[in-house]
Amino acid sequence: MTQPTLEQIRQAPKVLLHDHLDGGLRTETIIDLARESGYDKLPSTDPAALARWFQEASDSGSLERYLETFEHTVAVMQTRDALVRCAAECAEDLAADGVVYAEVRYAPELHISGGLSLDEVVTAVNEGFRLGSEGRGIRVGALLTAMRHQARSMEIAELAVRYRDVGVVGFDIAGAEAGFPPTRHLDAFEYLQRENAHFTIHAGEGFGLPSIWQAIQWCGADRLGHGVRIIDDIAVAGDGEAKLGRLAAYVRDKRIPLEMAPTSNLQTGAAPSIERHPIGLLRRLHFRVTVNTDNRLMSATSVSLEFHKLVEAFDYDWDDLQWFTINAMKSAFIPFDERLALINGVIKPGFAQLKWRA
Numbered sequence: 001m002t003q004p005t006l007e008q009i010r011q012a013p014k015v016l017l018h019d020h021l022d023g024g025l026r027t028e029t030i031i032d033l034a035r036e037s038g039y040d041k042l043p044s045t046d047p048a049a050l051a052r053w054f055q056e057a058s059d060s061g062s063l064e065r066y067l068e069t070f071e072h073t074v075a076v077m078q079t080r081d082a083l084v085r086c087a088a089e090c091a092e093d094l095a096a097d098g099v100v101y102a103e104v105r106y107a108p109e110l111h112i113s114g115g116l117s118l119d120e121v122v123t124a125v126n127e128g129f130r131l132g133s134e135g136r137g138i139r140v141g142a143l144l145t146a147m148r149h150q151a152r153s154m155e156i157a158e159l160a161v162r163y164r165d166v167g168v169v170g171f172d173i174a175g176a177e178a179g180f181p182p183t184r185h186l187d188a189f190e191y192l193q194r195e196n197a198h199f200t201i202h203a204g205e206g207f208g209l210p211s212i213w214q215a216i217q218w219c220g221a222d223r224l225g226h227g228v229r230i231i232d233d234i235a236v237a238g239d240g241e242a243k244l245g246r247l248a249a250y251v252r253d254k255r256i257p258l259e260m261a262p263t264s265n266l267q268t269g270a271a272p273s274i275e276r277h278p279i280g281l282l283r284r285l286h287f288r289v290t291v292n293t294d295n296r297l298m299s300a301t302s303v304s305l306e307f308h309k310l311v312e313a314f315d316y317d318w319d320d321l322q323w324f325t326i327n328a329m330k331s332a333f334i335p336f337d338e339r340l341a342l343i344n345g346v347i348k349p350g351f352a353q354l355k356w357r358a
């Protein structure tokens with residue numbers, strides 16, 4: 001069987017669990033919105049030059065510097081109309097890439113400086129996802145993110161529960177990891193657990209095993225955002241045999257999903273190169289790995305491009321890509337019967353057709 005091409009991968013029904021709304025804007029839209037709102041700090045007003053700027057500025061090798069670029073996207077996402085437009089375009093762009101199910105996250109607390117309430121932010125984004133998804137064969141759910149250096153996680157967790165049946169499917173914490181352990185937000189996580197709600201935590205990206213351990217064993221995370229550093233708990237001998245430490249074994253045994261985003265991980269320094277990205281080893285060891293974009297603008301990427309890079313680096317075939325996709329669908333925060341319906345009704349038939357043609 002020949003390697004899947006980028007064009008073929010685009011046609012496959014794909015699933016995306018980790019994508020930031022404010023990390024996926026079209027540059028034309030950023031420029032339009034900046035003009036409308038009078039924001040004059042954009043590094044360029046030429047769409048191609050602005051795209052290059054985001055990518056280069058995000059290539060710093062440091063999560064903290066990578067996060068600085070969000071200043072410009074968040075600045076133009078402060079009105080209801082802007083949020084509806086960004087969310088609608090996000091759903092359209094993902095659908096055009098062949099994504100059939102996506103969980104897109106954003107931090108409501110970053111979108112209230114123009115006078116919107118947290119509730120108004122959520123209803124605007126929900127409306128955008130609805131408009132952009134309609135008739136495009138994609139379903140988009142929101143994850144509400146709390147910023148880990150701030151102190152609003154309880155409020156955001158309550159917001160996620162309030163909108164759980166209307167567009168929101170879960171909760172997350174993001175932002176600089178070193179110095180801001182997830183246990184700072186224990187009250188929010190305990191509240192979510194009492195509410196039988198789902199959450200993921202960015203962990204093991206800008207910081208190592210203690211962060212992953214806290215996210216799982218103290219906070220009760222359902223999934224790990226990135227989780228790349230779990231390889232620090234795996235020893236590989238010269239003959240290729242792997243020995244798992246207790247935490248890595250727990251993550252694998254419990255089938256805890258890892259939301260990996262290869263290009264983003266290179267940019268923040270969490271992985272040295274695509275060829276040496278821990279995803280190769282973790283896939284071989286049957287961890288529940290999923291493939292994600294993180295920030296399509298900052299990484300100039302899409303789910304198809306991330307898959308294609310992995311195909312080139314690890315010689316993955318259609319079975320591997322289907323395995324990643326089913327892993328992601330199994331790990332989604334929507335109800336079990338709805339996940340199963342997408343696996344059996346959309347994903348498996350879609351991949352079967354592509355394999356048959358290949």
Ligand SMILES: O=c1[nH]cnc2c1ncn2[C@H]1C[C@H](O)[C@@H](CO)O1
Binds near residue numbers: 105
């Ligand atoms: O990869 C990431 N790690 C930690 N935080 C991140 C990452 N990508 C985006 N963020 C932050 C910046 C955004 O403003 C925020 C909400 O989407 O989440």
Ligand SMILES: [Zn+2]
Binds near residue numbers: 018020202294
């Ligand atoms: Zn992220």
